Amino acid sequence: MPRSARQVQLVEYPVGEVTPDHFVTVEVEVPEPQAGQVLVRNTFTSVDPGMRLRLRESGPAGYFNSFSLGAAMDDIWAVGEVIESRADGFEAGDAVWHAKGWRDYAIVTAGEPALAGIATLARIDTSVAPAEKYLGPLGAMGVTAYAGLLDAAQLREGDVVWISAAAGAVGSLAAQIAKLRGHRVIGSAGSEDKVRYVLDELGLDAAFDYRDRPVVDRVQEAAPDGIDVYFDNVGGDHLEAALATLRPWGRVALCGAISEYESTGPTPGPSNLFQATANNLTLRGFRGSAYRHRLPDVVRELGGWLAEGRLRYRETIIDGLERAPEALMRVLSGNTTGKALVRIS
Ligand SMILES: NC(=O)c1ccc[n+]([C@@H]2O[C@H](COP(=O)([O-])OP(=O)(O)OC[C@H]3O[C@@H](n4cnc5c(N)ncnc54)[C@H](OP(=O)(O)O)[C@@H]3O)[C@@H](O)[C@H]2O)c1
Numbered sequence: 467m468p469r470s471a472r473q474v475q476l477v478e479y480p481v482g483e484v485t486p487d488h489f490v491t492v493e494v495e496v497p498e499p500q501a502g503q504v505l506v507r508n509t510f511t512s513v514d515p516g517m518r519l520r521l522r523e524s525g526p527a528g529y530f531n532s533f534s535l536g537a538a539m540d541d542i543w544a545v546g547e548v549i550e551s552r553a554d555g556f557e558a559g560d561a562v563w564h565a566k567g568w569r570d571y572a573i574v575t576a577g578e579p580a581l582a583g584i585a586t587l588a589r590i591d592t593s594v595a596p597a598e599k600y601l602g603p604l605g606a607m608g609v610t611a612y613a614g615l616l617d618a619a620q621l622r623e624g625d626v627v628w629i630s631a632a633a634g635a636v637g638s639l640a641a642q643i644a645k646l647r648g649h650r651v652i653g654s655a656g657s658e659d660k661v662r663y664v665l666d667e668l669g670l671d672a673a674f675d676y677r678d679r680p681v682v683d684r685v686q687e688a689a690p691d692g693i694d695v696y697f698d699n700v701g702g703d704h705l706e707a708a709l710a711t712l713r714p715w716g717r718v719a720l721c722g723a724i725s726e727y728e729s730t731g732p733t734p735g736p737s738n739l740f741q742a743t744a745n746n747l748t749l750r751g752f753r754g755s756a757y758r759h760r761l762p763d764v765v766r767e768l769g770g771w772l773a774e775g776r777l778r779y780r781e782t783i784i785d786g787l788e789r790a791p792e793a794l795m796r797v798l799s800g801n802t803t804g805k806a807l808v809r810i811s
Pocket of ligand 1: 514515516606607610631632633634635636637654655656657660699700720721722723724725726752753754755797798799800801802803804805806
């Protein structure tokens with residue numbers, strides 16, 4: 467059993483852009499697992515844009531807790547291998563997921579709800595896919611994309627769909643789920659390379675670089691007759707453009723608002739919200755964790771498509787636990803494609 471472990475801690479709440487100076491990697495002692503606990507050697511840990519909202523002394527009400535200063539950062543998804551178990555149902559050698567990421571070894575209590583219940587310690591089946599895929603399509607990213615489209619946006623036959631941040635972890639899955647179900651899908655992303663990726667590799671029908679020209683112009687060129695569903699990963703001008711483009715009875719899945727996460731003051735709401743009334747639109751916020759009952763469907767459906775090679779999924783892997791803050795900066799600035807992961811060992 468290792469005597470010491472490394473973990474990333476937050477030393478200061480960033481104002482504006484995150485930098486590596488806001489974090490430190492420290493050595494801590496590894497306690498013995500108590501009854502009901504396991505010791506896990508983490509192999510991959512997740513890096514998510516929503517973490518930026520938790521790097522504040524007080525984050526959005528109802529969301530995950532803010533990270534504490536000078537302490538292990540809890541409620542971050544990770545996968546690894548059980549080294550020692552004192553919990554029923556877990557044995558050394560088991561591949562598991564849990565939510566004590568951003569450290570190399572973790573003591574995890576079985577049954578303790580984590581990440582609103584979606585990342586409570588559980589064994590994962592690595593015969594379906596490698597462990598890290600459970601931090602992507604077979605875990606929160608998959609369930610968020612799937613539930614966002616089917617439950618929040620109530621995807622219907624014939625819908626024309628726009629997905630923002632379409633080259634990202636959630637966006638690339640949502641775009642392909644809609645495509646594989648036979649929809650016309652438009653994607654937006656922040657570079658020509660990403661636009662090429664979503665067109666050529668993900669097979670979307672149209673795509674544009676939102677940095678080029680006003681988003682509303684670009685989306686209306688791609689969908690001259692309007693859209694029925696907008697999967698919003700971005701907020702701000704993207705949401706405003708969607709409100710201006712949605713057809714009557716259109717639906718928006720409010721998944722995230724990354725354009726606002728690093729802002730230092732209050733962000734304005736869409737100036738054209740009345741379009742929702744005018745066109746009988748539905749805007750529904752949702753969190754993947756609320757749809758964790760969808761996980762078996764996601765593993766079956768997305769796992770099947772992955773195995774058949776019909777679902778494409780890129781990862782941007784950053785090596786080394788101490789580089790987790792750099793990985794987060796890259797996610798927030800658009801310098802990753804697909805799911806951003808830190809490989810710990
Ligand atoms: N509701 C939920 O349960 C849930 C769960 C997971 C994630 N989310 C949300 O879903 C969204 C995507 O998350 P993800 O994990 O899949 O991340 P991701 O898309 O892999 O990475 C974030 C991407 O956002 C884009 N971006 C950054 N700043 C932007 C801006 N100002 N305007 C437009 N695009 C910008 C960047 O891509 P470009 O290069 O294309 O700009 C970046 O690569 C985030 O808003 C996240 O908070 C929600």
